[in-house]
C-alpha cells in the first residue's frame with residue numbers, strides 16, 4: 016500500500032514544533048526559588064571546587080567525539096549494546112587523564128555515567144571490585160600500580176565469588192584451592208556442578224583475570240574461603256586449558272555487562288597468586304592466619320560503601336526527572352482543574368503528586384552526604400588495620416556498611432518506582448530513563464550481599480550491643496551509644512515548625528531502642544527452649560525490623576546534623592524543612608512502631624500527618640530549584656522527560672523517530 020509520506024517524514028514535520036528556549040513553566044519555577052542555586056549546589060557537593068570539576072568533566076566528555084552515540088542505545092540489541100559499551104570503555108580508559116581515577120566517590124562514577132550511561136559494562140567489575148580487591152588485599156610492595164595496569168589494558172579483571180549453589184553463605188562455597196607444596200602451586204578446582212562460578216560481571220567475554228574466592232586447603236586442612244588471582248584467558252583471549260568460561264545470558268538489566276560462568280578443572284596457579292596481605296601460605300604449606308577472621312571480606316565492605324553513594328545518586332537523578340516533568344506537564348492532556356474555570360494546573364501542584372516526589376527528593380540527600388564521612392571512616396579503619404593496631408572498629412564498619420547498603424538500595428529502588436509512576440505513561444517509556452534506573456537499582460538490592468542477609472548482620476551487631484547494655488558493662492561503638500540511654504515513655508514530637516531536631520532524634524532513638532530490646536528479650540526467651548540458630552530464625556522478621564530502624568535513625572540524625580553545617584541561611588532553611596519532611600515521612604510510614612505502647616499519641620500522630628501536608632506546600636515553590644541543586648547535566652541524566660529545558664514533547668517525538676520500526 017502506498018503512503019503519502021514515511022513515518023520519518025512525518026516526524027520531521029513535527030520537529031518544527033521544537034520550541035526555542037526553555038519551557039516557560041520551568042523558567043518560572045526557577046525564578047521563584049527562595050535560595051541561590053549556586054550556594055545550594057556548593058552545599059550539596061560540599062564545595063565549589065567539586066562543582067567546578069563536574070563542569071570540567073562534562074565539557075571534556077562533550078568535546079570528545081568518540082563518546083558520541085550514533086544510535087540511541089535504547090534501540091540496540093544485546094550484541095550491539097555490548098559493542099557500544101566496549102567501544103566507549105576503550106575511549107574512557109584512553110582518556111583517564113580527564114579525571115582523578117582514585118576518586119571513586121565523585122569523579123570516577125561521574126565520568127563513567129557521562130561516557131557510557133547507566134548500563135554496566137565490561138569494565139564495571141574491573142573498576143568496581145577487581146581494583147578495590149587488589150587495593151585492599153595486596154601487600155603494598157606488590158600492587159605495582161593497579162591503575163597503571165588498568166590504563167595499559169594489560170589486565171582486565173573481575174570478582175568471581177558467587178557460585179551456582181551458594182552466594183550469600185560464603186562459608187559453604189565449594190570451589191577449592193589446594194596447595195601443592197611440591198610444585199609451590201595452588202590447584203583451583205570446581206568439584207561439583209553447584210560449585211561453578213555464576214554471575215561475575217565481565218567474565219563472560221571480557222575479563223582475562225579474576226579474583227577468585229575459593230576454599231583453601233593446605234597441609235590437608237581446610238582454612239575457609241580465601242582470594243586468589245587467577246589468569247583465565249591467554250594473550251589471544253582464548254580460555255586457558257582447565258578453564259571453561261562463558262556468558263550467562265540476558266538479565267533484568269545491566270545487559271551491556273557480560274556476567275559469566277566459570278568452571279575449573281584442576282587448574283594450577285603459582286603460590287604468590289594468593290592474596291596474602293592478611294593470611295598467608297608459606298612455601299612449605301604452613302598457614303599464617305589473618306589478624307581478624309573476616310579481613311578477607313574487606314573488599315566487599317569497601318564496595319558496599321561505594322554502592323551507597325552510587326545508588327543514592329540514582330534516586331537523586333530520578334527525582335530530578337520527575338520533578339522537572341511535573342513542572343511542565345499540564346496542558347497537553349487534561350488532568351483536571353483544582354479551581355473550576357481557572358484552567359489546568361501543573362501536575363506539581365497536586366498534593367498527591369508532591370507526596371510522591373518530595374519525600375523521594377528528601378531521601379536522596381542524606382545518604383549521599385553522609386557517605387563522604389563514612390568513606391573517611393572506612394579509610395581510617397583500613398589504616399588502623401594496616402598498622403595491625405586496631406581491629407575494634409571492624410564490626411562497627413561492617414554493621415554500618417551492611418545496614419546502609421540494605422536500607423538505601425531498597426529505598427532507592429522503591430523511590431525510583433514511585434517516581435516513575437508519578438510520570439504516568441511516559442514514565443513507562445525507556446525514554447524517561449526510569450526503567451534503566453530501576454533495573455540498575457534493584458540489582459543493588461541483591462548483589463554485594465542480599466539485603467535481608469545484610470540486615471541480619473546488622474541485627475547480630477545490635478543484639479550483641481543489647482546484651483552488653485543489659486550486662487551493665489557496655490563498651491559501645493559511636494553509632495550505638497543511644498542504645499544505652501535511659502528509656503523514654505512519651506514522644507516529644509509536636510508541630511513541624513516548633514519541634515526541634517533534638518525532639519526528633521529523641522523520638523527516633525527511643526523507638527529504635529525499644530524495638531531492639533523487645534527483639535532481644537524475645538530472642539533470649541526463645542533461646543531458653545530452642546537451639547540458638549532456631550531461636551534466631553524464629554524472630555528474624557523482628558530482627559530485620561530493628562536493624563532497619565537502627566539504620567533509619569542513623570540517617571535522620573546525620574541528615575539533621577549535616578543541615579546544621581550549611582552556611583547559607585536561605586539554603587539551610589529549605590534543606591531543614593526537607594530533612595524534617597524526611598523524618599516525618601519515616602514516622603508516618605512506620606506509625607506502628609511509633610504508636611506502640613502509646614509512645615506517640617494520636618494527637619501527635621495527627622500533627623505528623625498535618626506537618627507533612629504543610630511541608631509539602633512549603634517546599635513546592637522550591638522543588639524545581641532543589642532538583643537543579645543536584646547539578647546533573649542532560650548527558651548524565653539521559654532522560655527525555657528530565658531535560659533541563661523542559662521541552663519534553665518534541666524530544667519524545669525525536670526519540671521515537673529512532674525506533675528501527677520507523678525506518679521502513
Ligand SMILES: CC/C=C\C/C=C\C/C=C\C/C=C\C/C=C\C/C=C\CCCCC(=O)SCCNC(=O)CCNC(=O)[C@H](O)C(C)(C)COP(=O)(O)OP(=O)(O)OC[C@H]1O[C@@H](n2cnc3c(N)ncnc32)[C@H](O)[C@@H]1OP(=O)(O)O
Nearest residue numbers: 123127142143183185309312321322325413462463464475
Ligand atoms: C575510570 C574509572 C571508571 C569507572 C569507575 C567505575 C566505578 C567506580 C565507582 C563507583 C562504583 C560504585 C559502586 C558499584 C561498584 C560495583 C558494582 C558493579 C557491579 C556489581 C558487583 C557485584 C559484585 C558481587 O556481588 S560480589 C559477591 C558479593 N557477595 C556477598 O556480598 C556475599 C554476602 N555474604 C557475606 O558477606 C557473608 O557470608 C556474611 C557477612 C553474610 C556472613 O559472614 P560469615 O559467612 O562469616 O558468617 P557469620 O557467622 O554470619 O559471621 C561470623 C562473624 O563475622 C562477622 N563478619 C562477617 N563479615 C564481616 C566483615 N566483612 N567484616 C567484619 N565482620 C564480619 C559477622 O558479623 C559475625 O560476627 P559476630 O560477632 O559473630 O556476630
Ligand SMILES: Cc1cc2nc3c(=O)[nH]c(=O)nc-3n(C[C@H](O)[C@H](O)[C@H](O)COP(=O)(O)OP(=O)(O)OC[C@H]3O[C@@H](n4cnc5c(N)ncnc54)[C@H](O)[C@@H]3O)c2cc1C
Nearest residue numbers: 174175176177181182183214215216458462463464465467
Ligand atoms: C546484577 C548482578 C551482578 C552480580 N555480580 C556479581 C559479581 O560480579 N561477582 C560475584 O561473585 N557475584 C555477583 N553477583 C551475585 C550476587 O552477589 C549474589 O546473587 C548475592 O550475593 C546473593 O546471593 P544468592 O544469589 O546466592 O542469593 P541467596 O542467598 O540464594 O538468596 C535467596 C533468598 O534466600 C534468603 N537467604 C539466604 N540466606 C539467608 C539467611 N542466612 N537468612 C535468611 N534469609 C536468607 C535471601 O534473603 C533471599 O531472599 C551478582 C548478582 C547480580 C544480580
